[in-house]
Amino acid sequence: MRAFARIARPAILAASRSDRLRHSVESMSVTRDVVRRFVPGETDDDVLAAVAALRGSDRLVSIDYLGEDVTDVDTAEATVAAYLHLLDALGARAEDAAIVRPLEVSLKLSALGQALPTDGDKIAFENAHAICQRAQQVGAWVTVDAEDHTTTDSSLSIVRDLRVEFPWVGTVLQAYLKRTEADCAEFAAAGARIRLCKGAYDEPASVAYRDAGEVIESYLRCLRILMAGDGYPMIASHDPAVITAAGELAREFSRGADCFEYQMLYGIRGDEQHRLATGGSRVRVYVPFGTQWYGYFVRRLAERPANLMFFLRALTRRT
Ligand code: FDA
Numbered sequence: 633m634r635a636f637a638r639i640a641r642p643a644i645l646a647a648s649r650s651d652r653l654r655h656s657v658e659s660m661s662v663t664r665d666v667v668r669r670f671v672p673g674e675t676d677d678d679v680l681a682a683v684a685a686l687r688g689s690d691r692l693v694s695i696d697y698l699g700e701d702v703t704d705v706d707t708a709e710a711t712v713a714a715y716l717h718l719l720d721a722l723g724a725r726a727e728d729a730a731i732v733r734p735l736e737v738s739l740k741l742s743a744l745g746q747a748l749p750t751d752g753d754k755i756a757f758e759n760a761h762a763i764c765q766r767a768q769q770v771g772a773w774v775t776v777d778a779e780d781h782t783t784t785d786s787s788l789s790i791v792r793d794l795r796v797e798f799p800w801v802g803t804v805l806q807a808y809l810k811r812t813e814a815d816c817a818e819f820a821a822a823g824a825r826i827r828l829c830k831g832a833y834d835e836p837a838s839v840a841y842r843d844a845g846e847v848i849e850s851y852l853r854c855l856r857i858l859m860a861g862d863g864y865p866m867i868a869s870h871d872p873a874v875i876t877a878a879g880e881l882a883r884e885f886s887r888g889a890d891c892f893e894y895q896m897l898y899g900i901r902g903d904e905q906h907r908l909a910t911g912g913s914r915v916r917v918y919v920p921f922g923t924q925w926y927g928y929f930v931r932r933l934a935e936r937p938a939n940l941m942f943f944l945r946a947l948t949r950r951t
Contacts, residue, residue, distance in 0.1 A: 636937045637844060644940065645834040648930035658926055666943050669899045670932050671698070671925045676721050679921035682898065683722075687734060690909040691917050692893070694736040694775060695722075698922035699743035708745035708759055714922070715739065715763045723770030733800075736773040738918060739763060741787050757790045764798045775825065775866075778804035780833040781840065788815065795824065802866065806831030807851035808840045816854045820861025827866040827895060828854055832931045852877055859885045859892070866916065868895040870904070889913050897932070 647653050657663050672682035683693050697714045699707075715737060722735050744763075745755035760776070767774045776791050778784065791803040802825030805812050809831060819826050830847050831840065841847050851874055858865035859881040867878045875894065882892055893914035896905050909915040920928050933940045 640937070640940070641934045642834045644930060644934040648927045648934075654926045657930075660947070662946050662949075663929075663943075666946050667925055667929050670897065670929060671920050671922075672898060673921055674923050674925075675921070676718055679718070679919060680721060682919055682921075683735075686917050686919070689906060691905060691915050692734050692736070694738045694773075694895070694916055694918045696738040696740075696777070696918060696920040696928075697743075698920050698928055699924040700740045700779065700927050701742050701747060702745060703747060705745065705748065705755070708743070708748070708755060711743045712759045712762055716766050719763070719766045719770050719772060722772055733771065733773040735771070736775060736916065737763070737767060738775050738777050740777045740779060741790060742779055742783065746783060746786060746790075753786050753790060756786075757793055760790060760794055761797075764794055764801060768798060773800055773802065773825070774798070775802040775804065775827055778806050778829070778831070781809055781835050784809065784811070795822070799823070800825065802827060802864075804829055804868070805854065807854050808835060808842075808847045810839060810841065810850075812850065812854055813857060816857040817861075820858050820863045823862040823864075825864040825866060826858055827868045828858060829868040830871075832935065848873060856881060859887060865892045866895050867892065868918070870896050870901045875904070875908070900932075 672678050679695055683695065686693050695718065697711065697718060699711050702708045702711065719737065722737075739760065741756040741760065744759035746752045748755055760774075764774050776787060776794075778787065788803065791801060794801045803819070804827045805815050805819070807828060807830050816826065816828070828851065830851060835842075841850055848871070851869070855865065855867065855874070855878060859878075865878075867874065869875065878892070878894065889912050893916050894905075894908050895916045895918060898917055898919045905915050905917060933943055
């Protein structure tokens, strides 16, 4: 497992940035079958069917229209249009909005133009603002994903600006970054919704903990800050150690089941999602959809040797 984390993981994550590999992997029909485990489909109808099934089993959802690292204005605008279309479709289904928003969309600022060479931050803010406005109209929440550490300052600054008008906008913080305890303290004091995850990119030791044990320790320090604070902690992890600690911290800080939530990715630990939901906890499932699944899919392969083996076995069976 340590060798996988040290050697294979950085190589697989580097592959997530390769256009040539992307074209080859995307064109193999066998890949699509494996991808379906993590991404329920490419269209609004596909994702709405998956959402209906999850809602039917007491789970909340956050929908992500897949895409990242957009480098032209037209693609960024097409992403906004896709979110607006999705939100309109979701609007008709939003129930219980006053109690907890069962529907949420997650977005990546790099898909909204953040990396454009001119005015990237401004364009990403304006695009995210348009999505938040429509989300407010239909009664959905928005959470901003975290990408590699070179984007963190820009992303958090855009989130602060969005929260002036839309205080319900949440953001992801990555426990593997050494800066994150301080970011947790700031956003917890501001009463923000914070999705705390470990972090899925290959980051240098200068900014990130690279040892799995250190990452968990950082996660638990960050979670304690969020649980003690004024915001709404969203525990985005499949790790049993994190899930157990979250329950203990919730009791220590007298947070009821409606004052925090567990979050997991579509297709991962469905039984555990179900166990927590039937036990009375809030559980939200992150459901990605769309044609741009390559980067997301490769990060899932990099997280777990079993996923990579499953994919490689499927490949060898078909070739
Ligand atoms: P860990 O990887 O240690 O896994 C613990 C256990 O969970 C494993 O032993 C296995 O049983 C199961 N498991 C974990 N990953 C699995 C997989 N891929 N397939 C099958 N089983 C798996 N990251 C980021 O950088 N930016 C972001 O915006 C987000 N957003 C996000 C939202 C949500 C809702 C979740 C749950 C996660 C993210 N992530 C993320 C990803 C996150 O940073 C991290 O890479 C994964 O959640 C894996 O870390 P765990 O905490 O689950 O622990």
